[in-house]
Amino acid sequence: MAGNGAAPEAGAPGAEPSxxxxxxxxxxxxxxxSLFERFWQGGNLLQDGAPGGxxxxxxxxxxxxxxxxxxxxxxxWRRNIQLRVVATTLLMSxxxxxxxxxxxxxxxxxxxxxxxxxxxxxxAVGGFNVAREKADSDARGKDGQVGARGSQNSSEWLxxxxxxxxxxxxxxxxxxxxSSETEQxxxxxxxxxxxxxxxGFVDPVKSVPDELRKSVDDEPGTHExxxxxxxxxxxxxxxxxxxxxQLNDVNGHAYQLYYLFPFTQEEKSLSLxxxxxxxxxxxxxxxxxxxxxxxxxxxxxxxRMAAGISERLAAGxxxxxxxxxxxxxxxxxxESFNKMAxxxxxxxxxxxxxxxxxxxxxxDVSHELRTPLTTVRMAADVIHEAREDFxxxxxxxxxxxxxxxxxxxxxxxxxxxxxxxxxxxxxxxxAPVDLRDIVHRVIEGAEPLAERKGSRILVRGDEHPxxxxxxxRRVERVxxxxxxxxxxxxxxxxxxxxxxxxxxxAAVAVRDHGVGLKPGEATRVFNxxxxxxxxxxxxxxGTGLGLSIAIEDARxxxxxxQAWGEPGGGSQFxxxxxxxxxxxxxxxxxxxxxxxxxxxxxxxxxxxxxxxxVAAVPPQPRTAPQVEMAPAEVREPERxxxxxxx
Numbered sequence: 001m002a003g004n005g006a007a008p009e010a011g012a013p014g015a016e017p018s019x020x021x022x023x024x025x026x027x028x029x030x031x032x033x034s035l036f037e038r039f040w041q042g043g044n045l046l047q048d049g050a051p052g053g054x055x056x057x058x059x060x061x062x063x064x065x066x067x068x069x070x071x072x073x074x075x076x077w078r079r080n081i082q083l084r085v086v087a088t089t090l091l092m093s094x095x096x097x098x099x100x101x102x103x104x105x106x107x108x109x110x111x112x113x114x115x116x117x118x119x120x121x122x123x124a125v126g127g128f129n130v131a132r133e134k135a136d137s138d139a140r141g142k143d144g145q146v147g148a149r150g151s152q153n154s155s156e157w158l159x160x161x162x163x164x165x166x167x168x169x170x171x172x173x174x175x176x177x178x179s180s181e182t183e184q185x186x187x188x189x190x191x192x193x194x195x196x197x198x199x200g201f202v203d204p205v206k207s208v209p210d211e212l213r214k215s216v217d218d219e220p221g222t223h224e225x226x227x228x229x230x231x232x233x234x235x236x237x238x239x240x241x242x243x244x245x246q247l248n249d250v251n252g253h254a255y256q257l258y259y260l261f262p263f264t265q266e267e268k269s270l271s272l273x274x275x276x277x278x279x280x281x282x283x284x285x286x287x288x289x290x291x292x293x294x295x296x297x298x299x300x301x302x303x304r305m306a307a308g309i310s311e312r313l314a315a316g317x318x319x320x321x322x323x324x325x326x327x328x329x330x331x332x333x334x335e336s337f338n339k340m341a342x343x344x345x346x347x348x349x350x351x352x353x354x355x356x357x358x359x360x361x362x363x364d365v366s367h368e369l370r371t372p373l374t375t376v377r378m379a380a381d382v383i384h385e386a387r388e389d390f391x392x393x394x395x396x397x398x399x400x401x402x403x404x405x406x407x408x409x410x411x412x413x414x415x416x417x418x419x420x421x422x423x424x425x426x427x428x429x430x431a432p433v434d435l436r437d438i439v440h441r442v443i444e445g446a447e448p449l450a451e452r453k454g455s456r457i458l459v460r461g462d463e464h465p466x467x468x469x470x471x472x473r474r475v476e477r478v479x480x481x482x483x484x485x486x487x488x489x490x491x492x493x494x495x496x497x498x499x500x501x502x503x504x505x506a507a508v509a510v511r512d513h514g515v516g517l518k519p520g521e522a523t524r525v526f527n528x529x530x531x532x533x534x535x536x537x538x539x540x541x542g543t544g545l546g547l548s549i550a551i552e553d554a555r556x557x558x559x560x561x562q563a564w565g566e567p568g569g570g571s572q573f574x575x576x577x578x579x580x581x582x583x584x585x586x587x588x589x590x591x592x593x594x595x596x597x598x599x600x601x602x603x604x605x606x607x608x609x610x611x612x613x614v615a616a617v618p619p620q621p622r623t624a625p626q627v628e629m630a631p632a633e634v635r636e637p638e639r640x641x642x643x644x645x646x
Contacts, residue, residue, distance in 0.1 A: 082293070082300045089292035090285060097281035101274075108273050112266040117224075117241060123173060124222065124243040124259040127165050131247055131257055134161060138250040157250045158197045161257075166199030172230070173261045174200040176208060180217055180246060181256035205231040208242055208258055216244045216256050229260050239263045240521050302330045306337055318345040369412060373405070380405050414545040418528070421552045428556050428579040429473050435466040435475070435508060439497055443478045446487055454492040457483065461499040468506045469581040474553040478561065479508060481546040482573045486512035490570075502581065502589035509574040509590045517565025525563050527549045560585060564592045566599075 077084060138157065159179045166175040177197040198204040212225040222245045228237035244258040305322055312320045321341060324334040384402045387395040420426045443457050450457055486495050490512040498509045517525070524530050529544040547561075554561035557577050565571030576588040593600070 021221055060093070081303075082296045085296045086289055086293050090289045093288040097285055100610070101281055102278045104268070104277060105274060109270055112269060116261065116263060116266055120173070120241050120259065120261040121222075121224070123169070123261075124224075124245075127175070127259055128222070128245045128247065128257060130165065131161055134164070135248060135250050139252075154249050154251050154253055154255075155195065158255065161249075162197040162199055170200075171214045173196065173259050173511075174207075176202060176204040176258040176260060178204060178208065178213065178256045178258070180256055202260060203232065203235075204258075206230045207240075207260055208244070212242055212244055212258075213256065216246050220246065225261075229262050239267065243420075267599055283447045299330065302334060306334070309337075309341070313341060318348060322347075329445075359419050364417055367416075373408065373412065377405055377409070411545075414549060416546060418547050418552075421549075421556075426552070426556055428474075428581075430469045430471055430557075432467055433472045433475070434468055435468060435499055436462045436508060437507065438472060438476045438479060439499065442476060442483050443497065445480065446483045449484065450487045450495070453487055453490065455487055455490050456494045457487070458494055458496045459499070460496060466499050466501050466506050468501075468577050468579050470501045470557055470577055471553075475558065475577070478550040478553050478575055479510075482510040482548050482575070485546070486510050486514075486571075486573070490514040493570075498590055500589040503587060504579050504583060504586055505576055505585050506579055507574055507576045507588045507590040509594075511570065511572045511594050513570035516567050516569050516571050517563070518567055522563040522565050522571075558582065558584070560588065562592050564594075564597075566597060569598045 077087075112265070162175045162177050166173075169175075175198070177463065179196070196204040198207075207227060207229045209225055209227050212223060212227070215223045215225075222243060224241060224243040227240055227242045229240040230237045232556055240260055240262040242258055242260050244256055246256050248544055249255050301321070309320045309322055318341070322334040324331050324338065379397070380401050383398045387398040390398065417426075438460060439462070443459065444509045483497065493512040493513040495513075496509075496511040498507075498511065526547045528548045551561045554575060554577070558581070559575065559577040562572065562574050562576070564574075572592065572594050574588060574590055574592055576585060576590075578585055
């Protein structure tokens with residue numbers, strides 16, 4: 001959009017190379033704005049024309065759909081300090097409880113595991129000793145002589161051994177006997193085959209890990225490993241500890257004996273601890289949240305009360321006070337607030353009384369001056385009509401007397417009008433009017449002055465009706481003031497009066513190409529009796545109250561009267577009115593900065609797109625008056641003679 005200070009598009013016609021620059025604004029690289037900011041604002045990921053193009057419309061729609069329900073929550077989060085404090089307390093408490101729970105559960109798990117492992121090792125070592133002693137005793141025979149080894153059935157002996165070892169640990173552990181890995185071929189003798197033996201319906205093959213079996217077979221001694229104990233088909237298994245050792249049976253054949261200790265009781269104990277910690281953690285978090293809510297409420301409630309009372313004080317209810325109880329810091333804050341409100345009430349009442357007296361004085365003086373001014377006017381008219389009989393000096397004095405009386409009457413009328421606005425007695429008589437008719441009447445009345453100045457008044461946008469509900473007398477007074485000021489300070493150049501309507505708003509802009517406004521003067525042109533150059537003559541006899549009355553008329557309509565200017569580049573005043581009386585303005589159909597401003601011309605020279613509008617009615621803040629000045633980089637030295645005087 002022209003005038004927005006954007007950088008030239010990559011590859012766009014007229015864009016300058018990096019090595020040189022023309023009279024445009026600096027070019028900002030794409031990377032100046034983060035990816036998240038562009039996506040959050042619903043805009044393009046890349047600048048228009050940059051490699052990669054804009055965001056796909058579907059992605060933009062999805063992002064807006066995702067962002068819309070978050071906006072109320074974000075607004076509530078920003079505006080409610082009590083919610084932020086309580087939520088932060090809950091999150092921090094939850095984090096502390098989770099960390100504490102992890103540490104406690106880890107310690108309990110390690111303690112249970114160490115205790116279980118110590119007991120299992122003692123039990124397994126005892127079992128291994130019993131198995132070794134049984135093999136030795138059975139090998140000697142009943143008479144105690146060695147030499148009976150090899151005469152017994154190994155399969156029956158292993159079954160008997162497993163049953164004997166498992167008899168004292170029902171539900172506590174299981175015993176498994178497997179053949180040694182070095183003797184994979186099953187050992188056959190005249191009495192049968194030696195096969196895996198297990199107690200407690202344990203699956204010996206799946207429950208004993210292959211790594212443990214290999215370790216037991218390769219290295220002598222006791223070995224242990226965590227495993228899962230399976231009981232029958234379809235069982236998912238339970239965690240446990242396997243302890244094994246390689247021994248010799250009654251016939252001297254090697255076999256592997258394992259003790260399997262399930263962690264069932266330890267898991268139940270750990271689950272109980274977890275449940276207890278979870279319940280206690282939830283209770284602690286809720287309790288801390290409630291405590292934080294109560295504590296913050298004690299602080300936030302007086303602050304909210306003070307904010308509400310401040311809003312009512314700002315609305316004019318000066319008798320509002322805070323309720324103070326106790327002697328703490330909040331109570332002292334309330335007392336200080338009440339003292340401040342009391343002092344403000346006294347001062348405001350004094351100022352209101354002084355303002356009332358001033359308004360009454362101005363009104364009374366204006367009314368009282370009417371009668372003597374009428375008499376002086378009648379006498380001056382008589383003298384003016386007889387000036388031909390006087391000498392030249394007296395005749396000139398008669399002409400000056402009449403001219404100053406005209407100005408005096410205008411000043412009195414303006415003072416009376418200002419006093420009505422100050423007293424709130426100004427009434428709006430709104431009716432449907434066509435702004436084109438008002439503009440034509442104003443131009444017709446200003447044409448004699450424009451001819452004397454050598455200026456032409458051009459009208460743009462009057463091809464179609466511009467209907468608004470307004471007070472025709474007040475609108476005509478505003479436009480007459482703007483047009484006459486533009487003619488007087490237009491340096492003999494053409495003036496352009498532009499009309500437009502869109503989006504429930506109608507606007508009239510008066511553009512001149514005179515001396516313009518210095519930086520900061522656009523904020524003061526609507527002040528009463530303010531003049532940019534006090535030494536500059538008022539050729540039309542202005543009173544210095546025209547723009548002050550004009551902006552009051554605009555506000556009475558619910559509209560805007562705004563000013564823009566640049567030194568040596570002229571100025572533009574824009575009147576924006578709602579098409580329907582009582583409606584709020586959302587924007588103006590005419591940009592406040594004209595298209596032929598120095599900044600816009602510089603953008604066009606730099607090859608930037610100009611005149612591209614985002615919407616017919618650009619959004620603007622609902623404040624009046626709004627003023628705009630040319631940017632600092634395009635300001636030029638002031639022209640000799642100074643800017644306009646009002």
